[in-house]
Amino acid sequence: MRRPVAVRVVGPLQWIIYPALITLAATVVLGTPFHLFGLHLPEPVIPMVLAFAWPLIRPSMTAPAVLFLVGLFLDLFWNGPLGLWPLCLMAVYGAVLLSRNLLAGHEGLIRFFAYAACTLSAFAMAYLIVTVRVTNAPAILPLIGQIVPTLLLFPIANWMLERFDDGDIRFR
Amino acid sequence: MAFRDGPFENIKVPLAWTAAVVVVVAVIGAIVLLLGDRATPEGGSSMGAARGGFEAAAGPVGGVFAAPVRWAGAARDYVGGYFFAIGENRRLKAEIVELRGWRDEAIAQKNINGRYEALLGLRTEPAVAMATGRAISDARGPFNRAKLLDVGSAKGVRIGNPVISEHGLVGRISGVTSGVSRMVLLTDVASRTPVMIERTDARAMLTGDGGDSPRLEFIRGVGSIQAGDRVLSSGDGGGLPRGLPVGVAAKGIDGAWRVKLFSDHGAVDYVRVLLFQSFGQLVSPDALNAPPLAGLTTAPEPNAAEVGAIRDAAARRLTAQQAQSERARAANAAAAAAATPAATPPTATRPAATTPRPAAVTPPPAPVATAPAPTAAPGGAA
Secondary structure, eight states, rough: OOOOOOOOOOHHHIIIIHHHHHHHHHHHTSSSHHHHOOOOOOOOOOOHHHHHHHHHHOOOOOHHHHHHHHHHHHHHTTTTOOOOOHHHHHHHHHHHHHHHHHHHTTTTHHHHHHHHHHHHHHOOOOOOOOHHTTSOOOOHHHHHHHHHHHTTTTHHHHHHHHHHHTOOEEEE | OOOGSSSSTTOOOOOHHHHHHHHHHHHHHHHHHHHOOOOOOOBBBTTHHHHHHHHHHHHHHHHHHHHHHHHHHHHHHHHHHHHHHHHHHHHHHHHHHHHHHHHHHHHHHHHHHHHHHHHOOOOOOOOOEEEEEEEEEESSSOOOOOOEEEGGGGGGGTTEEEEEESSEEEEEEEEESSSSSEEEEEESOOOOEEETTTTHHHHHHEESSSSSEEESOOOTTTOOOOOOOOEEEEGGSSOOTTTEEEEEEETTTTEEEEEEGGGGSSOOOOOEEOOOOOGGGGGGGHHHSOOHHHHHHHHHOHHHHHHHHHHHHHHHHHHHHHHHHHHHHHHHHHHHHHOOOOOOOOOOSSOOOOOOOOOOOSSSSOOOOOOOOOOOTTTOOO
8 A cells, every 4th residue: 555645735825925924024123223333224125035036936926916015015114105116026026037948947156147137127227216206316325235235135035946946746 | 518618628828927917917006006106295195095004003013123122222321321431421521511601601692682582573483392202113225214203193293294303303204193103314315405504504405315414405605515514404495493403514425515414423213203384384375376466467457537647647757857857967067167267158058937847746946948748658558
């Protein structure tokens, strides 16, 4: 008699909902007004990790919808113009989705370059939108101060890809 | 026939396509939101209801995370007070000695100022009520510089109220709920604050750019600013009280004048919201924007009697002017004749005053050559 094999299903709860909630929680924690020796907590755009990793893990209808809501949360929490980060995150998601066949299978430096290109494009888009909206260009140094921590989040995106890519045996 | 038995049974839409459809819909939704979110004249947002609902929920959550930070800061200050007590004591004593002189001078100036105000009958601004609150959440990115405060409309806070810390002006309220309000900092990229240079009274516009030191734009006057000048709120436009300390002027590395904010000296933790109502509510915008000479185009046409009076007045005015110029010319001629006594005796240069002068005009007895014909009144009221 064959022993039943325990099938571990990695569903949307595991690779979409939980990461999204963790992202929101981390954003709220980093929004704490902490000030020590003139330094503040960093303020990366943490959902950039999801916008890059989710389309590479698996195309899904739920992921972009959740990403839209996460972007809306960022705008409301940071008092940005409503729609700014949903648009930028969606642009990243869409671009990665389109180039999925190109990026699949690559690892290491190439994957990081792809992540960096997505991050820089999203920030360039946000910079343009804000500049046009308020007819005043934001300073470059604070911009770099947000881009660099966002780039440093790449290991998390990489880990998500290693963990969830091809994780659902039903898609093999 | 069941659906699964129909011709669509074997149609399978690729997952990537369905995901792409959701992406397109989401992008359209984001663009619609971006276009719909506009700033109101008071400084709030057209999506204020959505923002207010979110902030009412986010406020308590932020408060939970901010509380340990505040406790840790208090504990650090408590311990630091013991370690640095002697040095702090010396510094405070020196500061007290310096401040005593300033105190005496301030009392004297207050006395003199009170007398001047009484003499001139000045109406000074009343004291502004305040509401004290704490920052519970912070946005520090290049696109947004804002804080959530734990005071709201229940304590009288309104959109547009200025916010100060113990060091100086910090920002303004941009959204408010009953218990939580949103403050946009002076450094926010959308922030514009009318300021003045204390030394020269020159006006400028403080423009945030997401950095720590906002720019000074539209500085009036040449040489009206130099490094180290104190910058205060000017109160222009009525949105802020005049004279709130803002910072010190400094030249940035990009060559632009910038302001090192006083509020940057320490953590913006406890703040006071000035319950100051903008002067803008005192006047009607329509009355201000009305053309100043609009009444001229709507004045009724003068009737015949008014036309006659206007012409008569114009004629009298012209006659008086001619008489005046004639007198001046005669006086000049007399002076020239007196300077040359060998000349021929003066002839009668005055014409016979046969022409009747207007009765109402009573200039000194000076000759009038001819009475001019009445001309049309200026403005062509005929």
